[in-house]
Amino acid sequence: MRSLTRSEARRRAALLSVTSMEVDLDLSRGEHTFVSTTTIRFRCAEPGAATFLDLKPVELTSLTLNGSPLDPAGLDDGRIGLEGLAEDNTVVVVATMAFSRDGQGLHRAVDPADGEHYVYGHLFLDAAPSVFACFDQPDLKAPYAVSVTAPEAWQVIGNGAATQVRPGRWQLASTQPLATYFVTVCAGPYASVRSEHDGIPLGIHARASLREPLERQAEQMLEVTRASFDYYHRLFGIRYPFGEYHQVFVPEFNAGAMENPGCVTFRDTYVFRGAAARDEVLTRTNTIAHEMAHMWFGDLVTMRWWDDLWLNESFAEYMAHRTTVDATEFTEGWVDSTVARKMWGYAAERTPSTHPVAGGAALDAQAALQDFDGISYAKGAATLRQLIAHIGDEAFIAGVGAYLREHAYGNGTLGDFLGFMERASGKDLGEWSKAWLLTAGLDVIAADQSGGVVTRQVPEAFPADRPHTLDVAGFTGSEEVFRVAATLVGDTTEVPALTAAPRARLVVPNASDLTWATVALDAGTLAAVPSGLAQVPDAQARAVLWAALVDGVCLGTVDPRTVVETFGSAWPKEHNESVLNRIATAVLGRVVTTFVPHAEQSQARAVIAGAAAELLQSSEPGTTRALLAARFLARSSSDEELLRRWAAGDGLPPGLEDDSDFRWLVVRNLAGRGLVDPGFVEEVRSQDDTLAGLLGSLSARAAMPGPDAKSWAWEEITANRERSNYELNALAAGFWVEDDLDVLRGYVPRYFAELPQMAQWVGADALGRVATLAYPARVVEQATADASAAALAAGGGHLTPAVRRSIVDADSELREALRSRAVFG
């Protein structure tokens, strides 16, 4: 289906202003479709002119413009023309719409735990017309009055406060002006916890089968919500403008969360049914604060077009870390940012699909989806941190407040935002924004203590004079022997304080992680890292060292064996839980499975398992450190006796006795080693008959070795059209767990032939994720790279933009592994 272009959006915004939207949804008509009735009142600046309405129904029942019926047959490829407009117009559309299974539009899920159905709207990008007729672009905002008919046992939650006017009939309060992509309705027998803060009614909701963990965890989430409201009210000087504030944890959600005003949706894996690590609660806390920041930045003031998407996401990403550190117990939020977010962004910067933070093309709405990446989030946030270092926090906050007040309930652009920053700071930001926002690329920073210099290497492909404000720290044993601040101007900056300081064993450039750059460690530091990293007393500097090691592996400058060795010695002694979790995930999930040569992988996995066993042994039972240790042991261990015991529920570490998610980690490892059969997996699933249990079983079955098991899993991914987005992800995540490359090789050509075809029945956002997970990254061979290149070169309509993007990025990562193996053997 075609996607709205920027020039079409400009023309339509110049012509129209939408006065009001009335949307009536009847969700009581069965499991597959619903009836949508929309009344749009809008003004036209040039009476007599024509425009078009966006609409993606199963069946268009009727359409009237100013009382005159239009022929439904005029609907073509998601659009219907409206001609001879008056100054004031009313369009009424009645249509039958389809519930979705891919997390886009109005998604409907069934909970196997109790057979209950749940519906939620995710209208982001261009899914709104599959729920109601509209002018679908971010700068045609309007107040919404939504009403819903639903089964009587259901609860309805939406952007406006919901009132049940009679059994099964709900009226939602009229909203402030909203962009189309922010409208949502969540309906089903949701379980709820309600509260209030500073006059704002609060609600937290999840599936009924998650009621117990929801009620157990709600207070922590409410506390974060209250603290964030106080913080943002103080910082921005503008009260939260959207009435009630609901946070709904919904099934099979593609992203982490979505900032619908008054009704934020989250993936419901954030309601932890088993034990949760500190790092996981931190991530949820960060997401809550991120979505709340959007209430001002994104929702109150919305980007005019998708090309300024970064402005929303970079700001929310930056604010979430800041709020987590300043207003919650998670004062280590910036360390988490290094290992959880910036490493993701650096990886994005190394692929051919990297792009400037701002000023991207986003010629149509679908193209904009491709920019939802580590650049828009992590680099954008790092760039804002550099901006604050450049102009000062006071000017930054004053500028943000002025920008929000000026454009409240409307739209803004990068130019508007920078204008307010310049006025608040009195500084010209032209050069600064050209280097940091309008040019892609990642500099490499290195420090030479004896030479007294810090160097900056600018990538040839993206020349720019990026100024870096940073610090360099030196450590010997557990002592910090120096920390010096520097602003890099040009490629070599003299920092005499380095030579004056005591000689350090480990030198860490960008030790506080203030700037956006790959850190290259000097030879002495690299040699000292395996034995010295664990003793570094500063968690932030340790995180920077870990990131430098993993980035070095990807760049082919650090031997993956050095990282495995360092993992074995330093990881069990690590005290920051974000570092523990994220680095183990990166090392086990990528360094070991792709960079380490195939023949050495089981040995490397044994090092991971040994480190996990050591951490489990040395941690206090029941702590979240012990939990993380047990999880990585369950994932990496080859000890069949231990795994079987744990699968049977015997001798489990304290706190994991009834933890079904932990059990699935064990079962998947057993399955991947061919030690259990499908009957065993189904038996475990029958004891955990939930959505999570279904996904665990699919992943375990897909992980089973041998031609028959792989053939079954591949068919389920590429040919079973009933599979939901989450089921596809689970299958794809398990598929490449297989040590026999002869079995896997056959699926390399099949991936390129069959996966792109799935665009016929899976939405772009969902399929992009499946395409990444299902990519043959385990087959680190030139033939795989050649097959990627051939698929990308084929052109035409063979690959949708989302699938193409997934292949470009996965191919780039595969080539990093090939390069590393060529260098280090």
Ligand SMILES: [Zn+2]
């Ligand atoms: Zn966001």
